[in-house]
Amino acid sequence: MDTVNRLVFLLGKGLRDLGINKWEQGITLVALTLLLFLGLLFILAMFNVRQQVLSRQGQLSFEIYWDSSASLKKVRKQWDAISKKDYVVSLTQYTPQEALDSLSEGLGEVDLQWLKGNNPLPPTAVVTVELPKSSPRESVRGLIGDIESMPGVDRASLSSKRLRRASTWTRLSGRIFYPFLAGIIFLVSLIMANTFKLTLYTKQEEVEVLRLVGAGRWFIQMPIFVGAIVQALISGALALVLLKAAQNSLNQLLNVPPLWLELHFLPAQHITIFFGVLLGVALLSSWVAIREA
């Protein structure tokens, strides 16, 4: 047999060997699948929490009040200017008339239209800013200072307490997700490695005899690697299928009024990383196990 033939043979042996200890292999497959499913569910949950947090937090809204006497024309210009400033993501403006309408609606459609001619409300705007990672407080303070110094602006209301809270969250958010993710991957890897290691105990005898009759490193390790990879891939795929099913049924339960929580599935990129890590762990743990065998 030449090298290619032997390689093919060893790959085949790896696959055929899976059929030998059917019971142990079955156990391992079930255990891995469930474990990976559990881990993925965790990651899915965290991913969605982060999505929610990112879309809601890390941003800060504050209101600007103009003097009731300010000319609406000037104010419109200032709105334009503000919405072009750094960090500003969006600006929702209310003319006194719009403010009155929205107020009237908020009160349960109480008719306030009789106030129209004598509108007590000033022009207002709600500004949403994206907090920069570095020195968020100072930047926003600067922005507010700028705005307050504009002519006609009464005040921009942002308590320093609210600012402090938001910037704290922004800093934390980036620091939680990835460490937590790494933690979960680590935990799952450890359990997976243990499961593999225990399974390989059942192969120890064969490995010993193969060594004694002169088998080289590759002859011994290739089939075991192939077996581990196949198991990892199958259980990974099964776990993903389970995850998709879980996501669907959870969506049916959660994505209803009044929760409207939609669980997004993991993006393709995450799934690629998942399989990468899976293979890595499979190879590593089986390698460790054979080394000691």
Place this chain on the structure above:
Amino acid sequence: MDTVNRLVFLLGKGLRDLGINKWEQGITLVALTLLLFLGLLFILAMFNVRQQVLSRQGQLSFEIYWDSSASLKKVRKQWDAISKKDYVVSLTQYTPQEALDSLSEGLGEVDLQWLKGNNPLPPTAVVTVELPKSSPRESVRGLIGDIESMPGVDRASLSSKRLRRASTWTRLSGRIFYPFLAGIIFLVSLIMANTFKLTLYTKQEEVEVLRLVGAGRWFIQMPIFVGAIVQALISGALALVLLKAAQNSLNQLLNVPPLWLELHFLPAQHITIFFGVLLGVALLSSWVAIREA
């Protein structure tokens, strides 16, 4: 040796045997601890989600508007009457003056006090009702009908859509939690049983020899049971410690403005059940493993 002595001896043997295959036992302990931790974290998360859901959902609020012309004295009586009705949990009332104050505050402390003498706002109230499990829609509809038929009441605003959503959730909530919990416990049990089973493969040889020299069932099984129980208890305890640590650090991260999410620890009752299930699984899986050995 009499029976008690032998029992003590076998218990001791179970403990001492743990020291023999240190490596395998260590692996098992780590694997079990991490697994249980993962499972508990899940249960903790679900428990807290349910707590949140229960405290927020299953209840429904709607507003009642009186005619602007209604006499405040009569209205106060009606408030009393409503708050004593079935299903009503709480009632927050607003006299026109209070409504104006709260509106003024909501608008960013714009001074609306000049409207005082000529207050356009009617008396209002926000009623919170607990949805009954059986026919929630009908009961609430009845309640609203009652209220709307009161003299002076303009309307009670509850869209039938909002009502449908809330009652759906109430029905689902009870059906999700326990099946999900059972699912998780089942998954964890399965992985745990597998881990035990794989570990016991390393004991097969000893069990065989013990059988051959005439050891009875108890002599063989007791030490293995004791070992399994000790491992289950230790890893369960470790997992709980980890869980407490995780809860604390998660609380430090989540229970800050603007999230204000407080994670509650599992109640003592749940922990008792946890250990019960743990012991059951440990005994069952080691029993299955020895039977076949």
Place this chain on the structure above:
Amino acid sequence: MLKLRHVSYAFGSHWVLKNVSFEVEPGEFVFLFGPSGAGKTTLLRVLHGSLSLQRGGAHVAGFDLSRLTKRMVPKLRRAVSVVFQEFKVLPHKTVRENVALPMLVRGIPRAQMERRTNAICRVLRLENRMNLPCRGLSGGEQQRVAIARAVVTNPYLLLSDEPTGNLDDELSTRLLEIFKQFNQFGTTIFLATHNRRLLEQVPQAKVLHLEDGYCE
């Protein structure tokens, strides 16, 4: 002590024991002599309750094998000791622990256990291997551990499968002397072997010939 009537045993469709009948009185010294593959080990496994009786009837040390329940097997094994062909010693336990194992199972007091273990190990020249784990023993040493473990409980009946395969001439002779001694104190010895020279060393012994599953 031993009484077999038309015992047959098959693995699948391959009949290994064919209509084996014989009787052994208490206190006898019996050789089961036969070539490799004759069915000696299979017969011993049947007598020891490792294989359950398929056809025929057998009484061993007062136990009726055709009515042997699972719960009775440990009791049978405490009355009948075996030296296995593959030794079956626990490799990670010491010689002392391996030899003491059957006494541990029987709940014999510690002091007596110590005394007997030491005595039998001295006789089998294992005295300076006592605290070594069995995986660190030579083939012959492991075989002697297996023998020590079998005789240390002073059994009614000793089944022994090829106990001299890994022993040199001197040790073989010595071992037979030990068996003869136990035999004199009342233990029935039933010794499976293919070694013709062992037979010559115990002229008073009864010899059963097993060949291809048939016994005469």
Place this chain on the structure above:
Amino acid sequence: MLKLRHVSYAFGSHWVLKNVSFEVEPGEFVFLFGPSGAGKTTLLRVLHGSLSLQRGGAHVAGFDLSRLTKRMVPKLRRAVSVVFQEFKVLPHKTVRENVALPMLVRGIPRAQMERRTNAICRVLRLENRMNLPCRGLSGGEQQRVAIARAVVTNPYLLLSDEPTGNLDDELSTRLLEIFKQFNQFGTTIFLATHNRRLLEQVPQAKVLHLEDGYCE
């Protein structure tokens, strides 16, 4: 083929081989004769690369054991076959698979593998056990599988540890004949035993006496 100079080996502080020196020419038939516990198995394990050389120098089939790296061990083992005292057959594989194993490892074509396996099994009277898993074999049959596995690759040097412990007289004689045949075709035979009668059957053989770790 074999050349040992002052080889000593200790497990811990217990010296099992003491200053062993000898030489074996290619094509010789050598008995390593010694009582149980003399160190025969230990010596074979050193020659086979299972135990690494502690003191002295040794050349085996062209390999210098004092410079043997981990990567060289498989190569040494393909040149030197061993029959182990405990057989070391894989219980869940069939006789055919066990015997073919060393050829599989060497990448010998399937047809040739089949042919050789069948031939050697016929010689060792295993032909109607070929497709049975080895756990269903008698002691002597397993020993013959181990022997078949060792000689099937036509090794330069055959190390054999007590290969007749579980074989009856007829099979022992037959086995020695097979060894003699291989020897005539050029294989060097190095046979550890405590059985004096084997020596008598190969008068032309060289005998090395090993006792308590000393070799003369």
